[in-house]
Amino acid sequence: MDGSRIWRFYLLGGMLAVGGYVLLPYGIARDAFYASIGLAGVAASLAAAARLRGAVGLSWALMGLGLLGASTGDLMWLYYDHIAGVDPFPSPADFAYLMQYPFVTAALLLLARHRRAPGARGALLDSAIVTVGLVLPYWVLLIEPNIGGHDSTSTQVVALAYPLADVVLLAGLVRLLAVGGLRTPSFQLITLAMLSLLAGDVVFISLIPGVGEEVSGLPIWDAPFLLSYVVWGAAALHPSAGDLLRASPDGAPVFTTRRLFMLTVVVLLAPGTLAAQLLAGFPLSAWPVTITSALLFVLVVARMGDLLHRLQEQARMLDEVARTDTLTGLPNRRTLDAQLAREYESAERDGTPLSLAILDLDHFKQFNDTRGHQAGDLLLAGAATAWSLTLGGRDMLARYGGEEFVLVMPGRGPDGAERLLAMLRAATPEGQTFSAGLALWDGRERPSDLLHRADLALYAAKGAGRDRVVRAAPPVPPTGSCTDSSPSVRTQ
Template sequence: MMKQSNGDSGDTTDSRAGPEGVPGGDNAWQWLLLGGLLLTLFYVVIPYGLLASSVYVAASVFAAIAIALAVKYRLQLVRPFAWVLIAGALGLAASGHAVWYWLDLHGLEPFPSLADVFYLCVYPLFMVALWKLGHRSGRDAGALSDALIVGVAAAVPGWALLIDPYLNNPDLSAIQLLVSAAYPVADLILLPLILRLIFLHRARITAHLFLLSGMLAYLVADMLYAHGNSAGWYEPGGMTDGLWLVAYALIVAAIWHPSASVEPYCDVSQVEMSGRRLVVLGTASMLAPTVILLTAGVDVDVVRIAAIGSILLFLLVMHRMAGLMRETHRQADELEKLSRTDPLTGAANRRYLEDALDREISRAQRLDSPLTLAFMDLDYFKRFNDTYGHAAGDELLEELVRLWRSVLRDSDLLARIGGEEFVVVLPDTCSDEAQEVVERMRQSTPRKQTCSAGIARFGPGDTAEAFVKRADQAMYAAKHGGRNRVVLI
């Protein structure tokens, strides 16, 4: 059936769902996060004793149970086995807290004790879970290498600040020395796995941001505890202990957030180097010479000069790499633009149209939103070329695209697929609105030229090929009907 009708072609809001557009999302994660933070605040402000220790253990047990329940009842949870490991790790941590507080409140020495066995078993589970969360990414090598660079660099100040004080403490027994050093060593192994996920998944998934923030909070709490023990300022019941509870709350919020059901993707390659990544790697590379500079004795001036030279060299190399990186990105942007645009008019080309149309069809099916497509062809374009020359024909096409784009929204797509043939993709646009838009385009055809257009609406079961073919048939109907008109099929 063919018809002509008028409609309002005003802009409509693009309702494209983001990576967190998960059906059935709820706000349970907000209440869980708020409850965890309030428990943390309550623990920190009340005096250390039986009540505080009970609150701490209860909060830890609740975090483990909350994660286990999410694994059991949440549908389409991504990497459920990794979350099972995290739930087990928090269960072990809760057991360690219970033992530690029981010993401490009964006047017994909680370090080293059975509590440390539970605590140290947490780390392997965290490590495997973090590895599993990024296991399926096909471009892992670059992210892992960068994470190892930062991890190895962090090991130098970590050794100087957290491990070396224990090694030089004559009051520690062999078992105390072993257990004390095991925590910062485990943290330094865990750090690259956290950074690997940060470098690997730039999908901005909120659940991952919560999880990574929780893991980083856990590491910071560990390091503060290790330094506080060696320096003598740590006291149970303070902000350091509270930071572990903050970590648990963030991890629980991560698994209960709707975006935990979103499959993460990797959009980086092994050779990609962003500006922020370059700053992180350059800063990490300067940690070792900085430690040398700050810890060298007064009689080792050569070491100091070497450290200063190393820092300057790293800064110069970073400056040089930044210039190369900017040029590489500029060339890549130009190549990307050439691969998807028509060189004469700047409109999209056929290749980009095919990819974009597949995306819009998938989106229309997923969101049950309208999608229309127009096939447009200049009338008597060959005669115009023969009369005014091909240079004038090129100018006509360039002016035509500029004027037609002024009618369209940013979310619409104009593509040139032949000499004078164009396709317009109109997402979130019904048939009447599409006819109004295409009619305005037809009337804005420059240099007193005319065009014929056919419009088709995407229907159930349509393929991209059938969709375009129906619009093409409508355009030919406009041609056969006398040209210079719009036909809706």
């Protein structure tokens, strides 16, 4: 039978079996049928572990061992109740039942560890907030009422062991749900199985004091445990059972409005519990509420700090993207303008020269047309890298646009700037050349005027045959004197 259909038949058959169990009369046959449903879930889980490898196979093995512990408890319960004729609670059957929780929790934490996305510290804090918040109602409704009032120490220990084991299992489930990852059908079925198990435990713990276990003669309170077995087996047989570790395409979990609402509800459980006790006239759980509120406060502050850190990191990254050319990794025009303004102030304050050159790769369009745009992009990136490795500490190379670059050279006069440009020409990759226009700041002109003079010198270099550096003529004095503004040519 096709694997995509087996799990459906198993799930449908399991649901029918649960319905049939509820209708069976009390007796050894009914409890044996109960145990057989659990063993079927064990077989499906261990079969998934046998056919899968790595962490996902180990996770299914741990879950299978946990279900085996519960099924062993079912068989022992049957023996004590129908054959030995003794009260199964408390008994060694409880030890077998309780073995389910550490194995399953270990599987959940293993899955959470491998599904964890980079930078998922927030998910860990979210799971801690939810777990701490849910522990309070567990304490008030299930744990505290079971402290004292039991016939023996063993009964007391077992009565407390189940809700405490539920807390551990709940923490593992919340941790797994918080880390994100792909929610495959098998993953969703496992989640449903564990929620059914936890619901059954809540009912079982509430029934321990002796409220009857059946309603109208039907064992409906056993249904959540049986549904857990069935759904777990269906999850193991589902074709997506091997995809439990598949990462979500969205990466790290996003702090959505739904997650914020859930955390808000959980945080309000502490004051809500106190308010409900006041309104109902019940004894106040002052210390549990106080401790829980303090822990939640610390966790919420830590979560806010994590969100603030992420926002600052994203702002830094956006600022870096806004200031950096994506293709070459060099500073872009915006960064160039800011840096040039700073260098103006420094040169004026220290009385040092400031040179600027505009570089243009020769015949770049022909290179693109011949080798393709991807090769052209590689040339731009390669030239930027090669030139950057040649620069000194204060020199800055920025991409100006297209195949043009601007080189700012603080502290260098025209001769020193030309020597540096000669070194850059020698380092140009792919056997290519560039032309450059070089201008020296006169101490008065605006950055745009300095760039304009360098640009005019670049055009002169292109017109003179390319593969050369041309010095820009000095700026025209404001008085309008007839100083010759034509650039002088120096071939390197």
